[in-house]
Amino acid sequence: MNIREYILKMGQAAKLASVSIRRADTNQKNAALTAIGEEILDQRQYLMVENEKDLDAGRANGLSDAMLDRLAFSDAGFDAMVEGLAQVVQLQDPVGEISDLAYRPNGLQVGKMRTPLGVIGIIYESRPNVTIDAASLCLKSGNATILRGGSEAIYSNRALSECITKALLGSDLHKSVIQLVQHTDRDAVGELVKLDKYVDVIVPRGGKGLIERIGREATIPVIKHLDGICHVFIDDDADIERAVKIAINAKTQRFAVCNAMETLLVAAPIASDILPGLATQYQDFGVELRGCDETRKILGASHRVEVATQEDWGTEYLGPVLSVKVVDGIDSAIEHINEYGSNHTDTIVTENYTKGRRFIQEVDSSSVIINASTRFADGFEYGLGAEIGISTDKLHARGPVGMEGLTSQKYVVFGDGQIRQ
């Protein structure tokens, strides 16, 4: 069987399975999730052995320490994966929820019912725990899932998939509710994203290259997560203590995450007061600064600041680098963010009512924040329970995507024999 036929068969099986899981009640879905968790715990030793094979291969292929770190099942990571399953069991089942049910003048009652999307394709890289995180959210929201992990994690993913299949076979659900692409062939991705007859949506989780490739090739809607070029704007009416705390936290609490700040904007009237202290703290955290002319004028004598080029303003560093710009005020800040940002997450620090309101309204990003760190843009922090990713798209799901983003709403109408005149 070639790759095209192999993926096609998976799609057909997933479509069939999606019909059965759409009808499954919450207890049946929770029982399956619990069984998967138990199976994973039972197979801990086996999973660790398989994971070690990936790590060996990764070392042989010269993967970076950071990559190997993401690939490895640590004890803590393993526990978190199982704990994650238990948390999804606790989440409220969104399927079947009816909202906005209201009477029309003719007596019809019209509302919206939340329904599964159908079949979801998840394409991800490296971290094998995504296999469990993504599959559990898709299952709880009533969808069938096709998982396509990275080739560097194939042993770990196959072993996890064995656990899942075994648990599903003992459950009320169809075993094809969760399937893993067992081939590492790169063509499998190309085939999967064109399976529009069977797959309803593709969720890619990975680097920019992967996501751009999928955007280009897919004939299925994609919930995309592109760059996180996040800003903090310190307004001249900011509470300076808060501003410093937020600006430091947004950059340094963790570097390689999409909701970390990449560009700091400071209002001109307070720039020379606030920047030197901030710069010293950043340098203590090992953060390289790249500044506009004004920033370099202020900091030049006391700190090392490289020139920020045009390219810097549009770069997601994902590391200990920060670009800094002094702006006239809120107008220039909003303009800069909407031009160079990636519509991900942006914060204003201000005590001024009107400027706060304007920032919230006019910044066109998936999360817009007043007086808190950009690092809060996250499904767990927002109370979604878990997230499958953060969407930088505007259609369907925007910002952190929880189970609601894996569902749709259909109209339900209750009548008493009404006909249209």
Add this chain to the structure above:
Amino acid sequence: MNIREYILKMGQAAKLASVSIRRADTNQKNAALTAIGEEILDQRQYLMVENEKDLDAGRANGLSDAMLDRLAFSDAGFDAMVEGLAQVVQLQDPVGEISDLAYRPNGLQVGKMRTPLGVIGIIYESRPNVTIDAASLCLKSGNATILRGGSEAIYSNRALSECITKALLGSDLHKSVIQLVQHTDRDAVGELVKLDKYVDVIVPRGGKGLIERIGREATIPVIKHLDGICHVFIDDDADIERAVKIAINAKTQRFAVCNAMETLLVAAPIASDILPGLATQYQDFGVELRGCDETRKILGASHRVEVATQEDWGTEYLGPVLSVKVVDGIDSAIEHINEYGSNHTDTIVTENYTKGRRFIQEVDSSSVIINASTRFADGFEYGLGAEIGISTDKLHARGPVGMEGLTSQKYVVFGDGQIRQ
């Protein structure tokens, strides 16, 4: 300037205009809509003359009477267009609405704010009043719009576009908030649907050919409206009087609409009681019947019923033809609908509680109805105020799409200096 450059320039202008209209308040948007209505009334004579040019060309090109009818500004159609504008003024502005604003344990307040999508491309055929209907909904929901009407309505559309531009020039909004593609070149569509840098979503309104072409070529998300293969299932627990009224209304109240019934499913236990009377009524309405074997057995002696082929079950007739199938009961009915339907609108007629609940849950269509005509699946009837179309997609907007479907939701977060631990 070639077509590519022409469309590119429109996209850039729309993107700029979208920034200004995103900030516009409701009064400014309503004033512009009102001015457009006044301008259209002022130019009634001119619009009628230009419309006549399209009709002349249409007659010369051998357009069908039905097509010419859709193309013509009747007095009633003209009034309805102006009245539609006034209704959109009355609709509540969705932009800026904040919902689900709730405190998190750390004191952050997280909610969702409704925002415009940005730039919307509308591609439509024939009826020139869509120019005004679509543009007004997009404007009210804070979006910039690029309109691409059919070449057969180009004189009417250009004249309407002149009215719009004149009104916008006298308003607080940017004149490029609504633009019409003035070229009739078919390539304009191909260029528009690939303008992903400037256009956020494409809404096609037209025949299957147009929509399939756009689905194939677009690199921008599309809110698609494909076929309406709608069903009425008369359960054996139906109130027969209601069932007959609904089955007649769903087929005959209007033929060429997407929410008209195309296939009637009747539960076997009541088929021989109900079908003969129904068939007589259908034939009085001039409806051609195509039936399954069982239907033909029941009706064969008394009525003319053609054989329904496999193809019939998947056909949107949009005319006075109805396929009829006798099914065992609700299981077969749901299976038939999910297999042959187009996920548009389906009705069950029943007095049975459990079967009603099952139908609502298990039929995977954008509107699922108990005891009312499929003809109610419509933005006005559902209370959305107006609709830009009916989506048969699952992502973003499903079913009748009103202004809410032309907006997105971003997260807004109100903090007091919170940083992430």
